[in-house]
Amino acid sequence: MNNKSVYDSPNVTDKIEKHILTILVDNEPGVLARVVGMFSGRGYNIESLNVAEVSMNEHLSRVTIVTEGNKEIINQIRSQLMRIVPVHTVMDLTEQGDSVEAEVALIKIDASDENKKEVFRICDIYRARKIENENNTLIFEIAGTSERIDSFIKDISKINKIDIVRSGPVALSSKIEEEE
Amino acid sequence: MSNKKESSKKLKGSEIVLKALQDQGVDVVFGYPGGAVLPIYDTFFGQNSIRHVLVRQEAGAIHAAEGYARSSGKVGVVLVTSGPGATNVVTGLTDALMDSIPIICLTGQVPSHLIGSDAFQECDTTGITRPCTKHNYLVKDVNKLSEVIHEAFEIAKNGRPGPVVIDIPKDIQFAEGSYSSPDPSKIKPHRLYSNKNKIDESKIDQIINEIISSKKPIFYIGGGCINSGKKASELVREFVDLTGFPVTMTLMGLGVIPAGNTQSLGMLGMHGMYEANMAMYDCDLMINLGARFDDRVTGRLDSFSPNSKKIHIDIDKSSINKNVDVDIPIVGDVGNIVEQILKIWKEKKYKKNKEDISNWWKKIEEWKKIDCLNYQQSDEIIKPQFAIERLYELTKNQDTIITTEVGQHQMWAAQFYKFEKPNKWLTSGGLGTMGYGFPAAIGAQVANPNSLVIDIAGESSILMNIQELSTAVQSRLPVKIFILNNEYMGMVRQWQELLHNGRYSESYMDSLPDFVELAKSFNAVGLRASKPNELDDVIKEMINTNKTVIADIVVDKEENCFPMIQSGSAHNEMVLNKDQKQDKKSAEKGRVLV
Numbered sequence: 001m002n003n004k005s006v007y008d009s010p011n012v013t014d015k016i017e018k019h020i021l022t023i024l025v026d027n028e029p030g031v032l033a034r035v036v037g038m039f040s041g042r043g044y045n046i047e048s049l050n051v052a053e054v055s056m057n058e059h060l061s062r063v064t065i066v067t068e069g070n071k072e073i074i075n076q077i078r079s080q081l082m083r084i085v086p087v088h089t090v091m092d093l094t095e096q097g098d099s100v101e102a103e104v105a106l107i108k109i110d111a112s113d114e115n116k117k118e119v120f121r122i123c124d125i126y127r128a129r130k131i132e133n134e135n136n137t138l139i140f141e142i143a144g145t146s147e148r149i150d151s152f153i154k155d156i157s158k159i160n161k162i163d164i165v166r167s168g169p170v171a172l173s174s175k176i177e178e179e180e
Numbered sequence: 181m182s183n184k185k186e187s188s189k190k191l192k193g194s195e196i197v198l199k200a201l202q203d204q205g206v207d208v209v210f211g212y213p214g215g216a217v218l219p220i221y222d223t224f225f226g227q228n229s230i231r232h233v234l235v236r237q238e239a240g241a242i243h244a245a246e247g248y249a250r251s252s253g254k255v256g257v258v259l260v261t262s263g264p265g266a267t268n269v270v271t272g273l274t275d276a277l278m279d280s281i282p283i284i285c286l287t288g289q290v291p292s293h294l295i296g297s298d299a300f301q302e303c304d305t306t307g308i309t310r311p312c313t314k315h316n317y318l319v320k321d322v323n324k325l326s327e328v329i330h331e332a333f334e335i336a337k338n339g340r341p342g343p344v345v346i347d348i349p350k351d352i353q354f355a356e357g358s359y360s361s362p363d364p365s366k367i368k369p370h371r372l373y374s375n376k377n378k379i380d381e382s383k384i385d386q387i388i389n390e391i392i393s394s395k396k397p398i399f400y401i402g403g404g405c406i407n408s409g410k411k412a413s414e415l416v417r418e419f420v421d422l423t424g425f426p427v428t429m430t431l432m433g434l435g436v437i438p439a440g441n442t443q444s445l446g447m448l449g450m451h452g453m454y455e456a457n458m459a460m461y462d463c464d465l466m467i468n469l470g471a472r473f474d475d476r477v478t479g480r481l482d483s484f485s486p487n488s489k490k491i492h493i494d495i496d497k498s499s500i501n502k503n504v505d506v507d508i509p510i511v512g513d514v515g516n517i518v519e520q521i522l523k524i525w526k527e528k529k530y531k532k533n534k535e536d537i538s539n540w541w542k543k544i545e546e547w548k549k550i551d552c553l554n555y556q557q558s559d560e561i562i563k564p565q566f567a568i569e570r571l572y573e574l575t576k577n578q579d580t581i582i583t584t585e586v587g588q589h590q591m592w593a594a595q596f597y598k599f600e601k602p603n604k605w606l607t608s609g610g611l612g613t614m615g616y617g618f619p620a621a622i623g624a625q626v627a628n629p630n631s632l633v634i635d636i637a638g639e640s641s642i643l644m645n646i647q648e649l650s651t652a653v654q655s656r657l658p659v660k661i662f663i664l665n666n667e668y669m670g671m672v673r674q675w676q677e678l679l680h681n682g683r684y685s686e687s688y689m690d691s692l693p694d695f696v697e698l699a700k701s702f703n704a705v706g707l708r709a710s711k712p713n714e715l716d717d718v719i720k721e722m723i724n725t726n727k728t729v730i731a732d733i734v735v736d737k738e739e740n741c742f743p744m745i746q747s748g749s750a751h752n753e754m755v756l757n758k759d760q761k762q763d764k765k766s767a768e769k770g771r772v773l774v
Contacts, residue, residue: 026371029318030306041311072501079498085315085335088370 014070018047019094020101020171021078026086027053027061034084035063044069044077048168060088064170093171101171104143107156108163111136115159122159126152145169190356193322193348194219197286200329202229203362206257208248208626209233210241214261215301216288219353221259233626233655236647238265240619242272243645246281247620250606251581252627253409255336258285263301266347267308271613274312276343278610279432280407282336283343284329285313291351292320305347314342319349322357330362331371339373340496341407373495379510379517384524386508387467390489392532394465396540397425400448403432403609404470404494404514406602412515413602416469417441419518422525424534426544428456430471431594431609439598445544449477450745451591454552454754455544460485461751462543468492470514473503474610475774480766483750493517552743552756553595562712564589564664564735568596568636571662574719580632581624583607585617585641588670588741593636615644618661622648625657632660632723639665639692639732649702652728660722661730663695666737674740678758679747679771695732704728747773 025031032051039046047066054062067077074092081090093099107128111119116136123130123140126148132139142152146169156162191199197220201209208231213221224232235241238260245256260269266287276283290299306318315335317328325348332344391397405416413436420427420443427437428448437444448456457479460466466488471477478484481503490506492499493514500509510517555565582597583606584590590607599605606624608616621635635642642663652659664670672687699706705727709718715733722731743754746762748770755762762770 026368030310030316033307033310037311076498076502079496079500083314083496083498085371 014072016068016070017074017094018066018068019074019092020099020169021065021067021074021081022091022093022171022173023063023065023081024054024088025061025063025084026088027059028086031061031084031086032063034086035065035081038080038084039065039067039077042080044073048166050168050170062170064168066169091173093173096173096175098175099171099173101145101169102143103146103149103167103169104141105149105153105164105166106131107140107142107153109138109140109156109160111138111160118159119156122152122155126155128152191359192219192223193325193353193355193357194223196322196325196357196359197329197348197353198223198227198230199359200326200362201257204255204330204333206230206255209257209259210235210244210248210623211259212236212238212241212261212265214263214265214288216262216290216350217259217265217286217348217353218288219350220286220288220348231626232259233622233651235619235651237645238268239272239615240622240645240648240651242269242276242283242285243613243616243619244623244626244648244651245283245285246272246276246279246616247583247606247623248627249281249283249623250406250620251603251624251631253603254627255282255284255333256623258283260285261288261301262290262305263303265301266303266305266345270308270312271611273309273343273345275608275611275613275616277312277314279608280341280403281343282341284332284336285309285343285345287345287347288353289318289347289349292349293351295349305345309345312343313345314340316345316347318347319352322352322355325352325357326359326361327366330360330364331367333362334364334367334372340404379512379520381524383508383510384521387491387521388525388528388530390465390491390508391423391425391467392530394489395536396459396463396543397423397465397467397537398445398459398463399423399425399427400430400460400466400468400471401427401433401436402430402469402471404472405433405436406470408470408495408513408515410602412513412518415515415518415522419522422522423532424537425467426459426541428452428460430474430477431607433471434594434605435599435602438600440600447594448751449474450479451595451741451743452477452745453595454550454743454756455547457745457751457754458547459544463488466490468494468506469518470494472496472499475503478503478751479745479753480748480750483752485751550756552754555739558736559712562709562715562733562735564592564666564733564739565596566712567662567664567715567733567735568592570715571634571636571719572597574716575632575634575723578632578723579628579630580604580634581606581621581628583617583621583624583633583635585635585637585644586612586614587638587641587672588666588674588739589636589638589641589664591671591741592664597636614641618642618645618659619648619651621659621661622652622655622657625652625659626655633658634660634662637661637663638670639663639667639695640669640689643693646698649699649704649728649730653703657728658726659728661728662719662722663730663732664735665692665695665732666735666739667692668737670739671741673738677738677740678762679767695730699728699730702728704730706730706732708732708734710734746770
């Protein structure tokens with residue numbers, strides 16, 4: 001059980017893990033606030049959040065949330081999400097396995113004539129794509145797993161100070177969807 | 181809109197509201213007018229199909245709707261204006277959410293084009309009420325208004341019931357649009373609870389096997405059995421009868437099993453019965469029907485019923501394994517599931533050998549001998565427990581509905597008033613809202629004009645919504661207010677005595693009104709009893725007066741509510757009187773808890 005009661009919980013033994021939840025919702029006003037409000041109101045953590053419409057005809061949006069907790073907390077989060085009226089399905093892709101995830105990041109770096117070569121070398125390794133190059137200010141786009149982006153950022157930031165924006169991961173089950 | 185042909189005639193938004201409520205079978209609305217709902221009030225003018233009960237503050241309207249809903253099993257409807265009208269119902273919405281009461285709350289909103297401009301009496305109603313409702317809407321298109329209202333009713337009463345807010349801007353109330361009749365089949369199933377009511381037989385066999393093999397079983401019954409409908413209570417009674425097992429009920433579940441039933445151990449939890457809590461601690465099989473392991477019930481979790489297998493039937497999946505891990509969880513409507521269990525039990529001709537549990541019953545009888553509700557009677561001063569015992573004796577032979585406020589009087593009412601049926605006991609359990617009981621009684625009286633409706637109150641709680649006296653008198657509702665007056669916020673004082681060395685910080689009330697004169701000034705009837713020998717006459721006069729009555733019962737100021745599981749303690753560490761001290765370690769831990 002989780003430790004949400006006013007009383008001490010006897011045995012929180014499961015280890016805390018990162019989980020990617022994907023939530024299919026009716027795209028209607030306030031739906032994101034309902035999802036996010038459930039997390040903040042009940043003291044759960046959102047590490048990253050991504051939302052966009054996926055079906056214009058049916059007005060459906062997919063919300064991808066990265067959160068962390070032990071098994072009980074994740075189960076409770078899923079059950080609480082299912083109570084929200086516009087929520088269709090909640091899937092825990094981490095638990096389910098068999099899913100692919102991807103994240104996009106944009107990285108800005110000032111390169112000098114000396115280190116430009118090194119910047120391009122690293123970008124080549126990670127297949128980061130140059131999308132702007134003005135007066136030695138370079139912007140690269142990289143897509144892939146969060147770990148790969150982490151590693152790219154680690155390497156490239158050794159060269160010079162960088163600015164980053166990351167989308168947070170989106171993920172999709174490679175299995176056929178089943179109703180919760 | 182699919183029904184355009186069906187109702188070619190256009191209606192104004194305010195007319196759509198009225199028609200939708202009529203089509204939903206609404207017969208009463210509790211409300212308070214204001215600028216942003218004037219068009220709806222104008223439509224209500226001069227019609228007789230829906231009664232409007234005018235309250236004195238919006239908090240009164242929503243608690244009245246709660247009382248109406250709980251005593252009738254129907255959806256309670258509230259109509260208030262924008263801004264302060266909407267913010268005043270927030271407490272009641274939260275209360276209804278916590279105790280799973282179906283409510284529709286219609287709020288006015290400033291005209292659409294002014295939303296976001298900080299207009300007069302504007303507030304972000306859907307934003308404010310989002311976490312305290314089951315769902316809410318801001319209606320931006322008059323053609324969607326009827327569908328929204330019909331869907332809201334289904335959401336409010338389906339699955340685990342709860343409050344739904346519909347915010348309607350004033351221009352939408354004036355605009356013309358088409359109306360569509362209620363059609364639940366049009367609602368997408370995911371927006372209601374997709375009840376997985378059918379459980380597989382192997383799970384039922386598993387439950388029955390646990391029942392057959394148990395030696396020390398107990399039923400733990402909650403408010404879900406009442407929400408599941410009258411038939412559910414009957415099925416649960418049959419289930420209980422079939423097994424011969426002892427039963428304990430939560431504060432919300434009182435009445436599902438008649439208090440007089442020999443298998444009933446009464447209420448469990450913080451101020452529950454000693455035998456009920458000891459049995460919960462010692463049992464080997466716990467069958468939870470529609471209860472949610474609330475912290476008032478479980479006490480300290482690490483020693484909550486340590487040696488039992490736990491079966492939990494609940495309609496809300498999030499209630500399962502939230503506080504307590506269970507062995508056999510079932511998500512579904514409790515009445516429905518119990519019906520399936522009974523069917524298979526009978527088909528396969530199962531039988532529970534009552535001998536198996538005879539030792540368990542002997543142990544329970546030993547615990548009962550402790551006589552945990554025992555108190556010292558007095559000839560000089562009215563003991564609050566005595567007042568409720570007398571109230572019960574003098575009202576038990578008629579159809580009586582009891583509501584309460586929150587505090588010591590609430591717990592004494594739960595302990596000493598014996599409920600034989602469901603829907604007769606209306607109390608704020610989850611949120612613990614002082615000021616709930618009197619407006620709830622008003623709502624219950626509206627729903628049950630021939631019942632005797634009594635609000636058992638404390639002098640502090642009653643002052644939180646005392647303005648509703650005016651409502652009761654105007655609406656000719658003969659509600660009775662039975663005040664246990666000890667001039668203290670009794671439960672606060674008790675905790676200060678037990679946990680803060682008797683430092684009674686701000687829990688004493690000076691300058692209380694003379695409740696008899698107060699009643700008179702509202703054109704109600706005021707009565708007072710100060711001595712035990714006056715009590716019966718006052719109660720009889722109260723019952724026999726066909727008007728709103730305040731009975732001011734002057735009781736012992738420093739009486740404590742026992743038995744008690746103090747915060748931080750477990751079920752088997754109940755204290756029976758104030759000379760028994762909680763062990764030091766638990767007390768230190770308990771002090772920081774609520």
